[in-house]
Amino acid sequence: MRAQVSEPPPAATARTSGSPIAFANRLSDLRWRPAELAFWAAAAAVFFVLPGQLVLASQIAITGLFALSLDLILGYAGVVSLGHAAMFGGGAYTAGLLANHGWDEPISGLIAAAAAGALIAFGTSFLALRGGDLTRLMVTLGLGLMMYELANQAAPVTGGVDGLSDMTVGKLFGVFTFDLGGRTAYAYSLVVTFGVFCLCRRVVRSPFGLSLRGIRDQPVRMSAIGTPVRRRLTAVYTLAGAIAGMAGALLAQTTQFVGLEVLGFSRSADLLIMLVLGGTGFLYGGLAGAAVFMVAQHLLSGMNPVYWQFWLGLLLVLAVFFAPGGITGAIVARWQKGGRR
Amino acid sequence: MPGSLPGVLFDGVAYGSLLFLMSVGLSVTMGMMNFINLAHGAFAMAGGYVCALGMERLGIPFLATLPLSFLCGAALGAVLERTLYRPLYRRGPLDQVLFSLGLTLMAVAATTWFFGPGQRPVRLPSFLLGQLHLPGLDLGVYRLFLIAVVAAITVALVALLRGTRFGARIRASVDDARTSAGLGIDVHRVFALTFILGSGLAALGGALSIDVLGLDPTFPLKYLVYFLLVVVVGGAGTIAGPLAASMVLGVFDVAGKYYVPEAGAFVIYGLMVALLLLFPGGLRRLAR
């Protein structure tokens, strides 16, 4: 008899040193590859090349940051979460409530939101990090749903389903107002996302990051060699929570509104889809997945307001069949085969 | 209001029976092949639409639509298993999640395209309406019917699992697929047949649930959480586990709403979290 519901075998690509993920995350390699520089240059270029799409672009950047935080725990530490929106929403409401009560400086709101996200993550880590994959999936889901209900019940404070409006978000650095075209919003979101990305990149290529990957693949062996597994997982979960909180704050500040669905199940579920579509374990996967998913959603729903979900679903099904390891995984695997280093 | 406790229990058991019927297929397929099929609700929805449209457009009586829903769900399961699911057995859980969610979105949109976004209510035959008045207790006739049907199916399933060779093969494949294959059991065929059975049961559950839960194209997404809840809390791979879990969840949900309505949704989610932490392998551990 099996002792418990056996955890599904980790994706085969993760283990061998020749795998795309290992290829992309080699420990010693902290240099920026040309492709990475091109990616960020293109992101910056959007500011000048597509001035009419900056609002969408800023929301893509924010979602990319959110996906990055999920990639840390899912792609690198192997923790499946369907309730990541709890930290995102916590950060959004923190920034929103500060702005609502007159504290209109954006950067300090961002930091407060990161702290809130970290706190929520740390507090729930004791429940969320236990058990196998399926258990964690359901516990995080349940916690996320409970937070949603909590915010709904606290309607006098959070605005409930109607949402939190009347947010006065002041000038960024006292100079840049959040304008109608989304220029400040995009620059702000992109810079924050890039900064956090650099931090994450440093973290995952450190011994700490390597130990996380070990924990993801072989938790029992890791604890056998003396790694404090629980502590590491709690640490990365808290870090991911802080980043998710920052993403939430960015959304609240750039839209001057916090709706209840920042804590909703579909936000967590969509995020998971975006990350898996983009490819877990590469850091770029979340960004790529967010971009592809949101652009596809935008274009498809513009073309056909009612039935676009069908094409989106089809995109996902095709991605699973033809792009295993997600978009980024497929690209990196192609490079590997091409012999490029 | 202690006198209303039997009524609450009755409602809870009826609700739980419905959840069980829809989730049992998911439990066995998840336990057997570790395949996370989030599109399971789409099969339930298919059964619901077969029932509703069969009655509306073809004039088929309600009771006759039930086996029809089962067969349609099973057929759909057979086709999809062969074409789409089979290539994905070896893939990791995340790919399966992505695939099944994509399939669900397609099902929701396609259903909206063909049948419109509105609700599909079903007119039950008059002998299933109303209440049975016992001393001190009013029992809904339809809920009695539900409990009876699900009880019958459960007995049949247990008989299948415990009393037939096929059932033995299912149990062997759930416990250890590799060894079973080594013993000559065609695990893939067993799984395919189980998937078909599970889809058929989901469809039947969908048809039966229209009156209680409503039916519209977003059904698979709305109730996905409940199916997963029952399967994970109960423990994938068994019948007893989800049965216990759905009864517990059904009763507590109804009781919570009745006695502590202010707590609202907290009861069921809090209970789920608590049960998962106490019984990480699922409630089926209690049976061992």
Place this chain on the structure above:
Amino acid sequence: MTIRRIPARYLPIAAALLCAAPASAAEAPIKIGVIAEFSGPFAAYGKQIHGGIKAYLQQHGDSCAGRKVEILLKDTTGPAPEVAKRLAQDLVTQDKVDFLAGFGLTPNALAVAPLATQAKTPMVIMNAASSVITTKSPYVVRVSMTLPQVTVPMAQWAARNGIQKVYTIVSDYAPGLDAEAAFTKTFTAQGGQVVGSARVPLKNPDFAPFVQRAKDAGPQAVFIFVPAGEQGIAFVKAFTERGLREAGIKLIGPGDVVDDDVLEAMGDATLGIITTHHYSAAHESTANAEFKKAYEAANGGSSRPNFMAVAGHDGMAAICQVAGKLKGKLDPDKVMAAFKGLALQSPRGQIHIAPETRDIVQTVYVRRVERVKGALYNVEFDKFPDVKDPGK
């Protein structure tokens, strides 16, 4: 590029064309950006609103004040404020719409309101029903209704008609709580007693326990508010199944529970339900008859318009009337001034926009569900004229 000398005989034509050029600016179309829900669980909202807009265009042609009307549809997919805001930003900065309209859900409307102020674009609310929306921007006008506006008359009617004890059941979210508060305040002020209350979670599949609780409390009537559509069906089913009708308990509430869109599908279980609302498809007037005919012609014969479709229709009527008054020159502040005090002969009855609040003032009817010519309708039998939004 060779420069050709224009023959002299063409000069008068050229001159005429040049004179006509400035006038063609007035022929630029009036662009209306409709932001609503067209997919997901609230897809019926957008469908009805758009249906009402199409009915108006069917009746009156697609130009206002000599300018063609262009409708741009954008799907929010549900309660998604940042999507609504982004769509509104796109509509305002890229498509340069003259009006923003639609808004089936309150959070989406609230997120877009500051944008309307920033961009000085008039915003016409065609469904979202929270009182506060019109206070969020001086460029917001509403042509639909507010929940307190249609709930308070219910309390007044109930108190006047022998109902003393009521049990309230509302969905547990802001509009539900608004309805509960509005009803309770008015009803108790008129001498009635609320014997108990329950708040049902918004994503609730099963009403049975709540209805059972209500039955056990022994009221004369149950006051119900749930969002229009599927929740109404589920609730009425539970109400009938538990035998409350046999126990003589009436069902009262704002008209959302017997929304025209789903009424026929709900079946005979709804007969006798008394509600207060601002529009019933059974309203007897020439305007309504014409509207229904145009709605069917524009949307396919089997559909029935509901209160959201009427709001879509009246929103278009208001926009066209304002455009006519301003002779096609849509300066935003003049548009808002023209909206204030605007009166319309709507399919629902006579309505006007209150100048101080930019919110709608209309007659609220008391209706009972009856079978008329073989189909279920909300038949009006009493009314409260000129009801303002009590929330302001």
